[in-house]
Amino acid sequence: MAHFVDEAVIHVKAGDGGNGCVSFRREKFIPRGGPDGGNGGRGGSIILVADKSLTTLLDFHYRASFKASRGQHGQGSNKYGRSAEDMVIKLPTGTLVMDAESEETIVDMVEDGQEFVVARGGRGGRGNAEFATPTDRAPRRADPGESGQEKTLKLELKLLADIGLVGFPNAGKSTMLSVISAAKPKIADYPFTTLAPILGIASFRDRSFVVADMPGLIEGASSGKGLGISFLKHIERTKAIAVLIESVSTDPKGDLEKLMEEMRLHSNELPKKVKIVVFTKTDLVDEDTLKVLSKIAFPRKLKILFASAVTGDGIEELLKKFWDALK
Ligand SMILES: Nc1nc2c(ncn2[C@@H]2O[C@H](COP(=O)(O)OP(=O)(O)OP(=O)(O)O)[C@@H](O)[C@H]2O)c(=O)[nH]1
Ligand SMILES: [Mg+2]
Structure with a gap:
């Protein structure tokens, strides 16, 4: 790799x-x-x-x-x-x-x-x-x-990744990496497209940092479902983790909890590193849905962002927040 x-x-x-x-x-x-x-x-x-x-x-x-x-x-x-x-x-x-x-x-x-x-x-x-x-x-x-x-x-x-992208399969992690860095991860509309972590170098203003696109994580991964969770060892040393959730999700809070739980089963340290939640694919939902999503009561220390890799909406803000999370 x-x-x-x-x-x-x-x-x-x-x-x-x-x-x-x-x-x-x-x-x-x-x-x-x-x-x-x-x-x-x-x-x-x-x-x-x-x-x-x-x-x-x-x-x-x-x-x-x-x-x-x-x-x-x-x-x-x-x-x-x-x-x-x-x-x-x-x-x-x-x-x-x-x-x-x-x-x-x-x-x-x-x-x-x-x-x-x-x-x-x-x-x-x-x-x-x-x-x-x-x-x-x-x-x-x-x-x-x-x-x-x-x-x-x-x-x-x-290279040690500074930020890890974690989410369910198909959440848009690889697409995100491809728009914020020069990396060319495989992208497809089926789950488990990414089989191993891929790194890319993203930059905000004149600073650069390393972002790791991870394979999709699912409920039960810790007991061997999907691709398992052993790949999480690659983000043990990251400074921050961003969880990506599709804007079309019907239960974002539950999604976050499930992802946190799988990470915790790998290591207690991982959930503590989660600093950002990104709602992806905002181009697929309307304003009202975004409003509803923005009112969800996530734990207060989390930064909630909205982004579309297709339109580019929210990408600049996302890079800024990634950078802030590293400081
Ligand atoms: N409309 C829209 N589609 C998107 C966006 N981002 C990703 N997609 C699509 O969503 C599908 C999954 O994208 P990937 O980036 O491969 O998702 P992933 O999270 O890396 O998936 P795994 O590697 O399987 O875990 C692809 O068909 C993408 O084209 C977006 O911002 N808007
Ligand atoms: Mg992928």
Whole structure:
């Protein structure tokens, strides 16, 4: 299910070490000075840092190549080359980092602030001063800097849904997701069209959030009816749940209670997350029906919304209320 993950492939190259230097002292009146070539500096390493303020890997589609600087070369008069600065790449907390070729896990950046040196900078080469021995007082040898490590990384971020859409089969959940995001879930006028959760990224003004379209839930699902309730585990970590009920329903309050009960049978936490009730398909009913629906005494903490995916009525308000529920 490609919608569940955000992926990117990046190439990182740590800096090479600076070369060691071959040099001899030159002073007045000392014709053959000793070796004084300094060592090269260390190349910059590439360091990954988990940052919980980041939420997507999207930026890596625009910039996929990272190269740290090389160390400075050693110089005469025993001057060491300066080491290069490390390069820090910030990743959203929760990013799994793999070797792109072998697909082997390199590190799972699970904790905020976690640091990992993913490519080590090369060591600087030794200058000729270090090669002097009693028998060879004028070595002409110096080492080149070591190469910095180079890797192609595959980054994978599991998207967590912010809002889950729950409702009876045919309530219009998938259609709703298709109008508020770029996701293309299967939509049909028969129950149980959606068989597994689908995620989409919706946005309100300049903020975006992840919405999960869930399979239809029915009374008795907890004892195996319909598609069961195991798919509810996918919305355990959502921040809010919106329950969708068709405007043509003859018992919306009873519908809500049944849905709440099935959710509760999966986990006591789920009903607490229900913040919004959306009456869908408002284009199918008249004004009077909407008036009656708006007078239903739902528990007070619930926001009641009306929307039609066909006419677009109420969609902007719905996005605003979804966003509000996340704040
Ligand atoms: N008139 C009208 N029809 C709608 C609206 N939204 C959805 N529908 C129709 O209702 C039917 C069911 O829509 P889906 O989005 O597949 O419903 P679902 O809740 O995802 O259903 P399951 O996946 O089976 O649980 C489809 O025929 C849709 O075209 C709406 O706002 N107005
Ligand atoms: Mg569906």
